[in-house]
Amino acid sequence: MKWISDLIDLIFPRYCSVCGELLSPQERDICVSCLFSMPRIEKIHLEEIEKTFWGKAKIERATSYMYYKKGSPYNNLIHNLKYKNHPEVGERLAYTAATELAGKGFFNSIDLIVPLPLSKAKRRKRGYNQCDYIAAGISRATGIAIARDIVSRIKSNETQTHKNREERWKNVEGIFEVRKPSKAEGRHILLVDDILTTGATLQCCAAALQEAAGCKISIFTLGYTYNGI
């Protein structure tokens, strides 16, 4: 009912996470103008993202929705998802991204969506796994099922932020365990995460899943960052 949502907007005005302007009743998280100007990953950059994974694990397809550049106001969207207790932002962003990607055939032959698992300690601290919400948005847009019980994180890797590429690799070895390999066998799995940086954690999870016979992996993240940005 429109009058109810209008009333709610009046009492609790909502603002664009990027520019701070008041949102209209039809807009969520981001205004139309900021959505239009979002630094999206265009097709031409797909190869660059896919290169991140070369030689470590075999990845079928990999893409991200937008650039995650240092200091960009667009990062607020992902900060709200990860640190500000607004996981629903991730669901809506992923839904929008997946609706666009579905038209490009990105989800062809994908059987299952697997959110990158968090360690128990981190999940307890945050209260939710942001990747679950990203997976939910993709599932709503595509109808592909989500599987959360196939792989789990058995070790919590310390923060990756101040490590170089080699150190990050050492840091993520052996942190995942595939609990139900039979569910991964012969399946094409879409592994989802919030931000792609070096891809080290995602690749370790992909490599663990690929111990199941015939398991193929593709990757989706909301944000993409790269060296120097």
Ligand SMILES: [Zn+2]
């Ligand atoms: Zn805006």
